[in-house]
Amino acid sequence: MENFQIYREDRWPHMFCPGCGIGTVMSCFQRAFLNKGLDLDRTAFVSGIGCSSRLAGYVYADSLHTTHGRALAFATGLKLAQKDLEVVVFTGDGDLGSIGGNHFIQACRRNMDLFVVCVNNNNYGMTGGQVSSTTWHDYLTTTTPKGNPEYPFDLSRVAATSGANYVARYTTAHPKQLVRVIEEGLGKKGLRFIEAWAACPTYYGRYNKMASPVEHTRWLKENSIHIEQMKVDGKTAEDDIDLQVTGKVTIGVLRDADRMSYLEAIQR
Amino acid sequence: MPEEEVFLQGNEAVVEGALRAGCRFYAGYPICPSTGILETMVMRLPEVGGTVIQMEDEISSIAAVIGAAWGGAKAMTATSGPGFSLMQENLGYAVITETPCVIVDAQRSGPSTGQPTLPSHGDIMQARWGTHGSHSIIALAPSNVQECYDLTIEAFNLSEKYRTPVVLLSDGELAHMRERIVLKDLPIVNREEFPKGPVTFPLGEELGGVSPFPTFGRGHRTHVTGLTHTIVGYPSESIEVQTKLLTRLIGKISDNRKDICKYEVHNPKAEHLIVAYGIPARSAMELVTERADIGLFQPLTIWPFPSKAFRRAAEGKKSVLVVEMNEGHIFREVERHACRAGVEEIELCSKLGGGIPAPEEMLDCISAMEGE
Numbered sequence: 258m259e260n261f262q263i264y265r266e267d268r269w270p271h272m273f274c275p276g277c278g279i280g281t282v283m284s285c286f287q288r289a290f291l292n293k294g295l296d297l298d299r300t301a302f303v304s305g306i307g308c309s310s311r312l313a314g315y316v317y318a319d320s321l322h323t324t325h326g327r328a329l330a331f332a333t334g335l336k337l338a339q340k341d342l343e344v345v346v347f348t349g350d351g352d353l354g355s356i357g358g359n360h361f362i363q364a365c366r367r368n369m370d371l372f373v374v375c376v377n378n379n380n381y382g383m384t385g386g387q388v389s390s391t392t393w394h395d396y397l398t399t400t401t402p403k404g405n406p407e408y409p410f411d412l413s414r415v416a417a418t419s420g421a422n423y424v425a426r427y428t429t430a431h432p433k434q435l436v437r438v439i440e441e442g443l444g445k446k447g448l449r450f451i452e453a454w455a456a457c458p459t460y461y462g463r464y465n466k467m468a469s470p471v472e473h474t475r476w477l478k479e480n481s482i483h484i485e486q487m488k489v490d491g492k493t494a495e496d497d498i499d500l501q502v503t504g505k506v507t508i509g510v511l512r513d514a515d516r517m518s519y520l521e522a523i524q525r
Numbered sequence: 526m527p528e529e530e531v532f533l534q535g536n537e538a539v540v541e542g543a544l545r546a547g548c549r550f551y552a553g554y555p556i557c558p559s560t561g562i563l564e565t566m567v568m569r570l571p572e573v574g575g576t577v578i579q580m581e582d583e584i585s586s587i588a589a590v591i592g593a594a595w596g597g598a599k600a601m602t603a604t605s606g607p608g609f610s611l612m613q614e615n616l617g618y619a620v621i622t623e624t625p626c627v628i629v630d631a632q633r634s635g636p637s638t639g640q641p642t643l644p645s646h647g648d649i650m651q652a653r654w655g656t657h658g659s660h661s662i663i664a665l666a667p668s669n670v671q672e673c674y675d676l677t678i679e680a681f682n683l684s685e686k687y688r689t690p691v692v693l694l695s696d697g698e699l700a701h702m703r704e705r706i707v708l709k710d711l712p713i714v715n716r717e718e719f720p721k722g723p724v725t726f727p728l729g730e731e732l733g734g735v736s737p738f739p740t741f742g743r744g745h746r747t748h749v750t751g752l753t754h755t756i757v758g759y760p761s762e763s764i765e766v767q768t769k770l771l772t773r774l775i776g777k778i779s780d781n782r783k784d785i786c787k788y789e790v791h792n793p794k795a796e797h798l799i800v801a802y803g804i805p806a807r808s809a810m811e812l813v814t815e816r817a818d819i820g821l822f823q824p825l826t827i828w829p830f831p832s833k834a835f836r837r838a839a840e841g842k843k844s845v846l847v848v849e850m851n852e853g854h855i856f857r858e859v860e861r862h863a864c865r866a867g868v869e870e871i872e873l874c875s876k877l878g879g880g881i882p883a884p885e886e887m888l889d890c891i892s893a894m895e896g897e
Binding site: 265268297298299301303313314317318319320321322323324327329330331332333334335336337338339342359360363523 | 549550552576578580581582584585586588589590591592593594595596597598600614615618739741742743744745746747748749750751752759760
C-alpha cells in the first residue's frame, strides 16, 4: 500500500486530530524521502515530546522518541557515534523553540549534520492549546485568555542567524514546495532546518476564530509571503521579524549556505 | 592488554578505566571537580578512535551519551552536583529505555552551587531516587584512585550486561588526588546484539529480563520511547503493560544483587564494625589496620545496597558505626539491616562541610557508644 512505504502500518490509525497539519508533513516527508531514494535501514529518526514528536514513532525505521526539548542533543550523540547514518529530527515549536531553545541554537551554531523538521503550529497541542514561543502577539490560548502579551520567535530566522546551512519554511498549504525543500535539504550537509508552519484547528484554530481546517489553512496562506515576492515589493527580510508589522511570515528558502559542517570540521 | 603501573589523578584513572572498558563516546560540560575527566577525554579518546564533544549543558551531555549508545558506542559523561541534578530526567529516560551508559558524579558540597572544589557525599540518595518514578539503579563508589579505575570498568560492564545506566559516585577529593595505580587487564563485557532483522518479538522476558540490544542503523527498525511501552517498544497506556515493564526493569537489578553487589570486609571477627564508602573508607582502613577490635564493611556497590552481605558482616557485632560525608544517606539502610542482624548499638558519624572524617573522629564515636 503506497501510504505505508515508510510508515508503520501496524501503528495505524495515528493519533493526530482531523485537519492537523502533521499529516501533511508526514505525507510530504514520505514523498521527498522516496524521491531521494534514501534507505530506511540507514536513516534514524529522533524526536522530543509533543504532537509532532510522535511522528518518529510512525516511521518504520530506527527511532528515538526522547525527552521534552532534547531531541537535538540525543540526535547529536547518535550522529557522532554513527557518522554515516542519516539522522532526521522531528520536533515542534514548543519542543524546539521553548523548552529546547538552547539546544536548537547550539546545534545550528555547530552546523551539526542533522536534518530537522519542525512542525510549527503556534501552540502546545498535546496538552490542550497553551501559549508557546511562536504564538502570535494578542492571540488566544488557554494560558493567554486575554491575548498573548509576548511576541513570537521566528524559528527559521533563529536557525539561519545561528548558523544552520540550509533553512526553508513553507506552510502546510504548500505541500509541493514542502516536498521540494525537504528533498533539497536531505541532499545537503550540516544542519538543515525545515519549518512547516502548520494548522492546529482543534486548539489554536478553535481559540482564534478558525476552527475548521479550511479556515485555518486559509489563514496560513493569507499570512505568508514568499521571499522572492518580498524582494519585488521592496521589503527587507527584517520586516517580518515582528509579525505585527507586516502581518506576514516569509516563506521559501531563507538560507542556503555551504559552510563547513561539524563532521567535516572534526574529520579534517 | 598489558598491565601498566602509573601515577594518576582520580579523574584521569576514570578516563583510563573507561578507555579500557571500550568507551568510544564522551559528552560533557565543564564543572568542578569533574572537569579533568572532560579535559583528559579530549586528549585521550581521539587516540583510540573515539569522539568527544563539549555540549551546551549537562542535560544535553547525558542526552548525547544516550543517543551515542543507541548508535552502538559505549558512552559516558561526567559531572558534579549541580550538573547531576540537571541530568536526572534523562537518567530516568536511560532507565526506561534500557540504555547502557555510565554517568560519573564527582560529588561536591551542596545544595546548589555549594563548595565547587570540596568533596561531599550528598548525592547518594539523589543517585538512587533523583529521577522520578519507580525504578532501580546501579551506583558504585570508589575510595581511592585504583578503585576509580577498577570501578569505572565495572560500571561499563554492569551497564552492558544489564542494559542500564550506571552511576559512579566519585568526589572532589578522589577527583584531584594523585596515587600510584595499576592499569589492570580486567575482563570486559560487551552488549549482546539483537538478532538480525526487525524487532518484533519479546526477547526480554525469555532472557531473565534483559533483551539483546538493537543498535540503530542495522536494520532492526526499532522504536525507542520514554513512554510506557510494550516489549517491542510501542507506546501503551495499559496498566498491565506498565506493571509488567516496571516489574521487569526493577527485577533485572534487584534479582541480580548477588552478581551486581561488590563489597569488602576487613577484620571480620572484630567486635565493632564501621560501615564506610568513598574517601572515609580510607580513614577507616587506617583504624582497621591498627585495631583488631574494629572491622570495616565497605560497600563498593552503593545501589543496590549489598544487604545480605552486610547482614552477615553485622551479625554478632557489639556496635555498628556508619561514617558518611552527608547527613546519613545510607544510615537508615544500614540501620534496618543491622537491626535485623540483632545489633543493638547503631550510630552515625556524619561529617558535613567538605572535610574528610579522620580515624580519631571515628574512634571517638565508637568510644562514645561504649560509654553510654
